[in-house]
Amino acid sequence: MTAREDATIINSLVRQALTSAQEVMGDNGLNAVLRTSGLERFIGNFPPNNLEPSIQASQYAHLNQAIEDFYGRGGKGMLRRIGKASFQYGLREQSALLGVAGVALKLLPERQRIKFILNGMADALKKSNPEVNAWIEESGDRLAYIEATCAICHSRHSETPICYLYIGSIAEAVHWATGKEYEIRETHCLAKGDEYCRFEVGDVKA
Ligand SMILES: [Zn+2]
Numbered sequence: 001m002t003a004r005e006d007a008t009i010i011n012s013l014v015r016q017a018l019t020s021a022q023e024v025m026g027d028n029g030l031n032a033v034l035r036t037s038g039l040e041r042f043i044g045n046f047p048p049n050n051l052e053p054s055i056q057a058s059q060y061a062h063l064n065q066a067i068e069d070f071y072g073r074g075g076k077g078m079l080r081r082i083g084k085a086s087f088q089y090g091l092r093e094q095s096a097l098l099g100v101a102g103v104a105l106k107l108l109p110e111r112q113r114i115k116f117i118l119n120g121m122a123d124a125l126k127k128s129n130p131e132v133n134a135w136i137e138e139s140g141d142r143l144a145y146i147e148a149t150c151a152i153c154h155s156r157h158s159e160t161p162i163c164y165l166y167i168g169s170i171a172e173a174v175h176w177a178t179g180k181e182y183e184i185r186e187t188h189c190l191a192k193g194d195e196y197c198r199f200e201v202g203d204v205k206a
Contacts, residue, residue, distance in 0.1 A: 007057035009151055010129050011047035014054040016093070017165075018046050020085035021067065024078065029070065037066040049093070051128055057151035064152050064165060076164045083168020090124070091176065097124045105177055111143065113177040114201055118145045121173055137198070144187070144200045145170055153191035161189035163197050170199050181205045 022030045031043050039059065047054050067082070068075035095101040099120040105113045115136060122134040122145065134147040152163040163186055171184045183202035188194035 007131055007149060007151065007154060008053040008129075009055050009057055009060045010051050011054040012049050012051060012094075012128060014042070014047050014060070015049055016086055016089050017060070017063070017082075018042060020082045020089050023085045024081045025067070033063065033066040033070050036070070037062040039063060057149075057154035060151045061154040061156050064162075065156065068162075068164070079164035080168035080171070083165040083170075084172040085168075086165070087121075087169045087172035087176070090121075094124060097127060099123065110178050110180075114143055114174050114182075117173045117177040118143065118170070118201075121145070121169070122147075142200050142202070144198050146188075146196050146198045148190075148196040150190055150197040153189055153197065156191045158189065158191040160192065161186035161197070162191050163189060163199075166197065166199060170201075174201060 018030065021033075025033070034040050034043050037059070039055070039062075064079065067079055071078045090098050091100060100117070103116075105116060108116070115138070118136050122136060125132045125134055125147075131149060132147070133149045134145070137144040137146055147166075150163055150166065152165055153161075156162065167184050167186055171182065174180075174182045174184065181204065183205055185200050185202055186197060187200050188196060188198035190197055
C-alpha cells in the first residue's frame with residue numbers, strides 16, 4: 001500500500017468541487033452524477049468547510065469520470081468550466097489561504113504574476129492537506145504547475161491526459177493574474193503512467 005493508494009480528499013475541497021459543479025451543471029446534472037459515482041450522500045448535503053478527511057481520491061476521480069461521461073463530447077469543456085468556477089470559489093472563499101487578499105500584481109512582470117498565483121494554488125493545497133505534493137517548475141521559458149498527488153485521475157488509466165478540471169482552474173488563475181487567456185496544456189498525466197500531472201503555461205490564445 002503506497003501513500004498514493006491511501007490518499008484522501010478533505011471536506012473543504014469536496015465542498016469547493018461540488019459547489020462549482022452545481023454552478024455549472026445545475027442541481028439536476030450534479031445530482032445525476034453524484035448517483036452514478038456512488039456519492040449520493042452529498043445530494044443536498046455538501047460537506048462542511050473544514051480540513052477533515054471526506055472521501056477517497058479514487059472516489060473524487062470517479063466523480064470526474066462521471067461528469068465526463070454524463071456530457072459525452074461536451075464533458076471535457078464542462079470539466080474545464082467547473083475548474084474555472086472552482087478557482088473563482090477559491091478567490092471568494094479562501095482568499096487568505098490562496099495568498100491573494102489585498103494583493104496588487106499590476107506592477108509585476110507577467111511571468112512573475114503567473115508564478116505568484118500558481119505558487120499560491122500549490123501552497124494553499126499543501127497547507128490544507130499535508131498529503132498533497134505540488135510545485136511550480138521553471139525550465140527554459142515555460143512555467144509549469146505540477147502535482148504528483150492529483151486526485152482527478154487517481155487510479156484511472158488513459159492514453160491521453162484527462163485532468164480537464166485542473167486545466168480550467170489553472171487557466172482561470174492565470175487569467176486572474178494577467179487578464180489574458182493563456183493556453184494551458186497537460187503534458188504529463190498520472191493516468192497515462194507519468195510520475196505526475198504537469199500543466200504547462202503556453203502562449204496567449206490568439
Ligand atoms: Zn491528474
